[in-house]
Amino acid sequence: MANQVWVYIDQFKGQATPSAWEAVSAAKTVAEKLGSGITALVIGSGVEGLAQQAFDCGVDEVFVCEDASLQDFRVEAYAAVFAKVLGEARPKIVIGTASTRVRDLFAYASIDLESGVIVDATGLEVKDGGVVVTRPVYAGKLLCNEVAKKGQPLLVSVRVRAFPPPQSGAGKSGNVTKVSPVMSEDQLPTKVLDYVVEEGEVSVDGAAIIVSGGRGVNGPEGFEPLRALAKVLGAAVGASRAAVDAGWIPYSHQVGQTGKVVSPDLYIACGISGAVQHQAGMRTSKVIVAINKDKDAPIFNLAKYGVVGDLFEIVPALTEEFRKRLGK
Amino acid sequence: MNIVVCIKQVPDTAAKLQVVDSHVTWGDSPLIVNPWDEYAYEEALLLKEKFGGKATAITMGPESAVEALKTCLAVGCDEAYLITDPALKGSDASATAFTLAKAVQKLGDVDIVLLGKQAIDGDTGLTAAMLGRHLGWTVLTQVIKIHEIDPNAKTIKVERFMEEGRQVCTAKLPAVVSVIKGINEPRYPSFMGIRKASKATIPSWNVGDLGIDAARVGASGAFVAWPEIYPMPVKETKVEWIEGSSPQEIAAKLADKLIAEKVI
Ligand SMILES: Cc1cc2nc3c(=O)[nH]c(=O)nc-3n(C[C@H](O)[C@H](O)[C@H](O)COP(=O)(O)OP(=O)(O)OC[C@H]3O[C@@H](n4cnc5c(N)ncnc54)[C@H](O)[C@@H]3O)c2cc1C
Ligand SMILES: Nc1ncnc2c1ncn2[C@@H]1O[C@H](COP(=O)(O)O)[C@@H](O)[C@H]1O
Numbered sequence: 001m002a003n004q005v006w007v008y009i010d011q012f013k014g015q016a017t018p019s020a021w022e023a024v025s026a027a028k029t030v031a032e033k034l035g036s037g038i039t040a041l042v043i044g045s046g047v048e049g050l051a052q053q054a055f056d057c058g059v060d061e062v063f064v065c066e067d068a069s070l071q072d073f074r075v076e077a078y079a080a081v082f083a084k085v086l087g088e089a090r091p092k093i094v095i096g097t098a099s100t101r102v103r104d105l106f107a108y109a110s111i112d113l114e115s116g117v118i119v120d121a122t123g124l125e126v127k128d129g130g131v132v133v134t135r136p137v138y139a140g141k142l143l144c145n146e147v148a149k150k151g152q153p154l155l156v157s158v159r160v161r162a163f164p165p166p167q168s169g170a171g172k173s174g175n176v177t178k179v180s181p182v183m184s185e186d187q188l189p190t191k192v193l194d195y196v197v198e199e200g201e202v203s204v205d206g207a208a209i210i211v212s213g214g215r216g217v218n219g220p221e222g223f224e225p226l227r228a229l230a231k232v233l234g235a236a237v238g239a240s241r242a243a244v245d246a247g248w249i250p251y252s253h254q255v256g257q258t259g260k261v262v263s264p265d266l267y268i269a270c271g272i273s274g275a276v277q278h279q280a281g282m283r284t285s286k287v288i289v290a291i292n293k294d295k296d297a298p299i300f301n302l303a304k305y306g307v308v309g310d311l312f313e314i315v316p317a318l319t320e321e322f323r324k325r326l327g328k
Numbered sequence: 329m330n331i332v333v334c335i336k337q338v339p340d341t342a343a344k345l346q347v348v349d350s351h352v353t354w355g356d357s358p359l360i361v362n363p364w365d366e367y368a369y370e371e372a373l374l375l376k377e378k379f380g381g382k383a384t385a386i387t388m389g390p391e392s393a394v395e396a397l398k399t400c401l402a403v404g405c406d407e408a409y410l411i412t413d414p415a416l417k418g419s420d421a422s423a424t425a426f427t428l429a430k431a432v433q434k435l436g437d438v439d440i441v442l443l444g445k446q447a448i449d450g451d452t453g454l455t456a457a458m459l460g461r462h463l464g465w466t467v468l469t470q471v472i473k474i475h476e477i478d479p480n481a482k483t484i485k486v487e488r489f490m491e492e493g494r495q496v497c498t499a500k501l502p503a504v505v506s507v508i509k510g511i512n513e514p515r516y517p518s519f520m521g522i523r524k525a526s527k528a529t530i531p532s533w534n535v536g537d538l539g540i541d542a543a544r545v546g547a548s549g550a551f552v553a554w555p556e557i558y559p560m561p562v563k564e565t566k567v568e569w570i571e572g573s574s575p576q577e578i579a580a581k582l583a584d585k586l587i588a589e590k591v592i
Contacts, residue, residue: 012492075457075467100490104469107457110422116551117421119452136560137451141345142352145556189466190499197493205491233592251510257341257448258363258509266591277341287591289582305585306567307578317575321583
């Protein structure tokens with residue numbers, strides 16, 4: 001029987017994105033219960049190597065659409081391929097990582113497929129033969145269980161780091177089906193010219209450790225001690241909106257309701273009061289440490305470990321301590 | 329250049345939410361324009377000021393959503409339309425996008441539809457791409473800068489905010505564009521604007537006015553359902569205070585804890 005569970009592998013310039021394979025872990029949790037194997041779909045240019053990586057993660061079968069016109073993600077081109085392949089296969093569910101690309105792809109293709117989309121899932125369960133998808137709503141204050149009412153496949157994106165990366169090294173192999181592109185270059189309405197990248201900074205997206213600063217850092221230079229700590233820990237630097245709005249650090253670092261939603265293993269909040277809008281972006285972090293002068297700051301209601309003190313004393317001491325312990 | 333802005337009315341970001349029988353309520357917390365949509369109306373006003381034409385705000389929602397449209401008029405939008413109908417209740421993103429597409433088509437002669445990145449109640453961020461597909465227009469999501477627009481050639485150049493950096497691209501108009509924080513600084517309504525808006529009558533459209541088959545929207549047209557909503561389980565973490573006589577001592581104690589947690 002054809003596989004009821006598919007995964008879409010998100011990639012950038014031919015490399016699977018760091019969270020792309022988490023979709024396979026999520027798929028495994030439902031595939032076992034549905035008694036199905038897993039098929040992966042890869043779309044892009046220079047992506048043929050991803051098929052073997054998919055097998056190594058435990059996927060049973062791969063469809064690949066490889067074409068120069070697919071070098072940059074353009075939703076119209078990708079969705080045309082996606083809708084064609086999945087419109088023929090009509091599995092029960094397709095799972096991908098919750099990236100900007102996957103969100104657009106699933107949304108756009110769902111109109112052609114006449115099926116539903118659920119984004120940012122943190123849990124998947126099989127109940128009475130159907131998949132129940134759990135996701136946070138209202139800035140993570142509430143959880144919602146969602147199901148497909150009609151149409152198939154249901155397209156589900158899973159929140160980054162909500163599922164572990166799959167064990168690799170399965171050494172499997174399987175059938176690879178080649179698919180041709182649907183649209184030609186001259187049919188596409190957009191042209192990608194360039195990517196402007198902030199140099200040498202770890203992005204907060206998908207980071208395992210984030211050191212974050214708020215109004216308490218008191219100026220652009222106040223982020224320096226945080227950057228030093230982040231460097232020793234291999235962490236990304238985050239920020240509250242107050243720090244971003246003050247112009248001390250670019251918006252790409254903002255965590256919260258109108259910034260990024262992150263879920264690292266460790267979140268160190270320095271000089272951040274912990275407003276609900278900030279919590280919306282970080283409350284699902286595994287371990288939260290708060291360093292704040294004010295022992296009544298709301299951030300301490302969320303923190304596992306709290307330090308009442310001046311971040312300009314505590315953070316450098318912490319950097320020194322980890323430098324010793326980690327031999328850096 | 330005619331611009332349509334899609335806005336949604338949502339409970340305030342700081343509202344205390346309560347769930348009764350999977351139904352969300354927010355007591356007497358105010359309803360506001362979805363924060364991301366403020367960037368959308370501001371961008372519409374900036375484009376209108378630069379290129380001329382009209383900025384029209386639309387929303388699909390209950391009667392109360394008219395207040396959110398008044399905010400749009402108060403900041404300077406030329407027109408506003410409320411799409412409201414009992415048949416729309418229970419719409420998912422797909423049904424919402426379908427309805428908005430019909431409204432944009434009814435307005436006609438539109439060059440750009442602007443949306444916010446996402447609505448802070450459902451938090452899906454799906455509407456823009458779905459709407460673009462329904463209209464058959466170019467889709468540009470997460471736009472943080474509009475570099476230039478050539479109204480004659482019908483082209484647009486934008487910067488999009490992606491995980492790997494800012495993507496610079498050119499595209500054909502008409503387009504559906506979703507915007508994020510950083511693209512502009514939304515203005516506040518002026519006193520005169522508020523006065524004018526409070527007197528305005530805002531036309532409303534029902535599904536019949538838009539030529540929509542009621543079965544295609546609302547709960548009956550939705551592809552997904554959300555039978556259960558419940559509060560996020562509270563984590564049983566009570567803060568453990570790390571204390572010491574010096575920053576060094578505190579740092580050493582904290583490092584012990586974090587290494588024991590296996591998060592470093
Ligand atoms: C619609 C909307 C959307 C929003 N979206 C976001 C969002 O995405 N992200 C976000 O973060 N906020 C967001 N906010 C803003 C949010 O409400 C808060 O205003 C903001 O998070 C406060 O930032 P802060 O904690 O850095 O500043 P403050 O609340 O001013 O807190 C600063 C803290 O630093 C402490 N401090 C000062 N000096 C030191 C020192 N030397 N050492 C240690 N501690 C010190 C103080 O005790 C204080 O607790 C949003 C607000 C609205 C209305
Ligand atoms: N009911 C609605 N009426 C008008 N615009 C909407 C509606 N729902 C969503 N939008 C627009 O779509 C954007 C994304 O919303 P969503 O896809 O629901 O997260 C919002 O920021 C609005 O611009």
